[in-house]
Amino acid sequence: MPTWLTRPHRAPPLARWGGAAFMAFVVGGVAGMLCVEGELNGGLAQAVSWLWLPWLLMVAAFVGRYWRWLCERQRRAWRVLGGAVAVYLMGLLMGWPYLAVVNAIGDRGPLRLAGPVLSKRVVSSRRSDAHVLSFRDGGSGREIEMVVSSALFGEVAVGDRLACDLRQGWLGFNYRWRFGDSAPACSLATRRG
Known part of the structure; x- marks a missing residue:
């Protein structure tokens, strides 16, 4: 058996600062979400596909190495496993804004997306509503969803041409x-009809 698994159970080197870290x-992930905007959930699926395995390996390695110490501290194994799952999911969610910032730092230039509005919807949460317009980009043929202001949302009708810079x-x-x-x-490019 590897010696790192049989060492006496002890706290991780940064146990005191782990929660703060x-x-x-x-907080850095939230700041990234506040600084960079784009398509609705733009890049989230790609970021999760890149991060799921490395983040899983890091969380699993930590839990495996410090299992005895974590169990002593939490008193129940299910709490340790539940905490590991929570850290894993939060890490995936909060890792995405870091990739969005890295994406933005390596800028490749301006891009104009424009096309007819296909649908309008309001995504409601406890704190606010997001006004989402779905349109088909004429250049790429992709269906794109953008969160827009409530004023633009009220002004645009299905079939109008929307342009996003x-x-x-x-x-x-993007x-x-x-x-x-x-x-x-x-912004509204042209009205239907």
């Missing part, structure tokens, strides 16, 4: 710095 990671990022996600431009990302 994870909270800093979460974004940038192409290094990792391939983005825009939220506070870098005073003009809105999307």
